[in-house]
Amino acid sequence: MTTIEADAVIIGSGPAGVSAAWPIVEAGFSVVMLDAAARPTPEPPAMDLTEFRRSGDGWRHAYGDDLCGLALGGLRSPKFATRIGQAVLADACHPMIRATDFMPTRSFSAGGLSKMWGAVAPAYDDWDLREYPIRKRDLDPSYRALAARIGLSGGDDDLTDFHGSGLPLQPPRWLTPIGARLLDRYCRSKPLPGFMLGTARNAVATETIADRRPCNSCGLCLYGCARGAIYDSTHDLAGLRRKPNFRYISPALVTRLPAIDDPALTVDIEGKGHYSVAKARVLVLAAGTLNSTGLVLARCLRAGRKQRLLTNPVAALAFFLPSRIGQPLADTTFSLAQLSYRLEISESSDYASGNLYTADGLPLAILAEKLPVSRPTALHLSALMASALVLATFFLPGRYSQNAVTLNIRGDGREELVVEGRISEDTNMLILEGIKKLARAMRHLGAIAVPGSRSIPVSGTDAHLAGTLPMKEHGEDLTCTPDCELRPWRGLFVVDGSCLPDLPSKHCTFTIMANADRVGRVLVKRLGNNRVGLSI
Numbered sequence: 001m002t003t004i005e006a007d008a009v010i011i012g013s014g015p016a017g018v019s020a021a022w023p024i025v026e027a028g029f030s031v032v033m034l035d036a037a038a039r040p041t042p043e044p045p046a047m048d049l050t051e052f053r054r055s056g057d058g059w060r061h062a063y064g065d066d067l068c069g070l071a072l073g074g075l076r077s078p079k080f081a082t083r084i085g086q087a088v089l090a091d092a093c094h095p096m097i098r099a100t101d102f103m104p105t106r107s108f109s110a111g112g113l114s115k116m117w118g119a120v121a122p123a124y125d126d127w128d129l130r131e132y133p134i135r136k137r138d139l140d141p142s143y144r145a146l147a148a149r150i151g152l153s154g155g156d157d158d159l160t161d162f163h164g165s166g167l168p169l170q171p172p173r174w175l176t177p178i179g180a181r182l183l184d185r186y187c188r189s190k191p192l193p194g195f196m197l198g199t200a201r202n203a204v205a206t207e208t209i210a211d212r213r214p215c216n217s218c219g220l221c222l223y224g225c226a227r228g229a230i231y232d233s234t235h236d237l238a239g240l241r242r243k244p245n246f247r248y249i250s251p252a253l254v255t256r257l258p259a260i261d262d263p264a265l266t267v268d269i270e271g272k273g274h275y276s277v278a279k280a281r282v283l284v285l286a287a288g289t290l291n292s293t294g295l296v297l298a299r300c301l302r303a304g305r306k307q308r309l310l311t312n313p314v315a316a317l318a319f320f321l322p323s324r325i326g327q328p329l330a331d332t333t334f335s336l337a338q339l340s341y342r343l344e345i346s347e348s349s350d351y352a353s354g355n356l357y358t359a360d361g362l363p364l365a366i367l368a369e370k371l372p373v374s375r376p377t378a379l380h381l382s383a384l385m386a387s388a389l390v391l392a393t394f395f396l397p398g399r400y401s402q403n404a405v406t407l408n409i410r411g412d413g414r415e416e417l418v419v420e421g422r423i424s425e426d427t428n429m430l431i432l433e434g435i436k437k438l439a440r441a442m443r444h445l446g447a448i449a450v451p452g453s454r455s456i457p458v459s460g461t462d463a464h465l466a467g468t469l470p471m472k473e474h475g476e477d478l479t480c481t482p483d484c485e486l487r488p489w490r491g492l493f494v495v496d497g498s499c500l501p502d503l504p505s506k507h508c509t510f511t512i513m514a515n516a517d518r519v520g521r522v523l524v525k526r527l528g529n530n531r532v533g534l535s536i
């Protein structure tokens with residue numbers, strides 16, 4: 001048994017963990033990051049789209065060497081089926097999870113889910129934060145620091161304030177002709193009331209950042225970015241590992257959090273066949289919402305108590321631009337979000353939002369799944385329509401989700417997290433109404449909804465998981481203080497999605513990161529002038 005000691009111990013190397021680490025490391029404190037990751041993720045294809053199409057090897061990246069991804073079905077992002085996606089989602093085993101009507105997306109890998117994310121990265125505004133005990137001004141310095149470090153690209157248009165203004169932005173060089181054309185039509189036409197369109201805000205570098213090369217529109221985003229243009233948190237991890245006061249340990253699966261009255265904040269760790277403990281002056285939990293919630297509930301044996309779990313109810317829909325049908329596939333493209341929209345939801349001042357994607361970089365089999373005709377016809381149509389298709393996502397705010405997590409002690413004495421998902425009839429109706437409005441707005445721009453292409457997947461498919469240990473000004477046990485210290489512990493801070501008290505329909509990870517950076521800055525003050533050296 002070895003003992004690890006540091007000023008701060010951080011559990012998890014995803015976007016939340018690395019963001020909390022930076023300010024503490026830069027202030028000179030010793031930081032140990034524990035990560036359950038046991039295997040490296042596969043390398044993305046280093047070629048261009050034409051070479052990829054000709055290589056005859058693309059299927060490996062699209063579905064894995066054993067074609068396992070083909071069995072996953074079409075109701076989730078095509079990223080789940082890819083070789084990288086399968087590796088990122090594999091091995092997640094602690095705590096065990098039993099899910100009904102819910103897709104429990106979580107990861108045990110370096111960089112966490114950011115190794116396969118879509119990189120859409122808007123900031124929240126004060127309306128989005130209205131249920132939070134903090135305001136936008138508390139996050140602003142962190143949003144700015146992060147935008148410069150991770151590389152944020154986007155345009156200056158109707159959605160600039162919605163996505164967050166005043167941030168250092170790189171130009172959206174990834175905008176394809178079809179994206180530019182829709183945006184142009186939107187700017188020329190009289191937009192429909194309650195609908196706003198603009199370029200997406202992506203954590204994609206279009207200018208060189210350290211050893212990451214700018215996006216060259218190779219179109220292979222779905223399979224990972226060999227140029228490193230798409231930000232993922234292994235980029236930050238590499239930077240942190242160059243600092244002498246930072247240590248990354250993996251595989252290091254945290255199996256037990258400290259007891260509530262343990263001032264040494266001792267955690268139990270399982271490595272490759274050996275066991276260790278880590279002690280810290282502050283402990284930061286960033287294992288992803290489901291993993292962190294499981295660890296917390298197991299430590300205080302809160303079996304049977306239901307915690308609310310927020311997700312964004314989501315739908316997807318395909319559109320086509322008739323004038324582009326039959327056009328040859330482009331040699332360059334970009335497969336992450338092109339455009340984003342904001343759509344007012346009826347009878348409330350709240351909004352839905354979503355993104356538009358071109359389809360010319362996707363495998364035909366994925367497009368065929370979206371078409372409501374027989375498989376051979378669908379494949380034929382996909383080939384004809386790929387360059388004319390636009391795929392849209394539609395997200396509702398998290399308050400429309402009705403999920404719950406509970407800790408269950410099984411017959412064999414082992415703990416499992418039970419996750420129950422639910423989308424109510426009212427929410428389904430709201431989605432259908434919202435999608436109708438979106439279709440009307442898109443028709444105005446010359447894009448027609450593909451009949452039968454709408455899908456509403458189960459809760460959790462959005463992978464925006466939050467709210468189980470929410471920050472509140474004054475709260476009961478298992479809520480966080482505004483500084484994200486988990487009640488009733490002293491010195492245990494939660495910085496992943498668990499601590500967000502509300503989920504607007506915007507994507508949440510940029511805010512998870514900004515909040516984690518904010519907490520990192522708070523911890524620098526907490527740690528004061530004393531320092532302990534790294535002891536491993």
Ligand SMILES: Cc1cc2nc3c(=O)[nH]c(=O)nc-3n(C[C@H](O)[C@H](O)[C@H](O)COP(=O)(O)OP(=O)(O)OC[C@H]3O[C@@H](n4cnc5c(N)ncnc54)[C@H](O)[C@@H]3O)c2cc1C
Pocket residue numbers: 011012013014015016017034035036037077079080094105106107108109110111112113114116117118119120121252253254255286287288289291292462463464465495496497507508509510512
């Ligand atoms: C297909 C897909 C697309 C997405 N697209 C977007 C998007 O466009 N925009 C957006 O905002 N969000 C998106 N997301 C969500 C985004 O990826 C997550 O919000 C984000 O990764 C959460 O970061 P995190 O650090 O909290 O957790 P994670 O990324 O899950 O990282 C958790 C880390 O903790 C480690 N860990 C877990 N348990 C333990 C343990 N017991 N002991 C030690 N280490 C542990 C893991 O190995 C990992 O390093 C997407 C997700 C998916 C799956």
Ligand code: SF4
Pocket residue numbers: 174204214215216217218219220221222224225226227228229230333334335
């Ligand atoms: S982000 Fe740009 S360079 Fe990277 S895979 Fe996508 S298109 Fe290619």
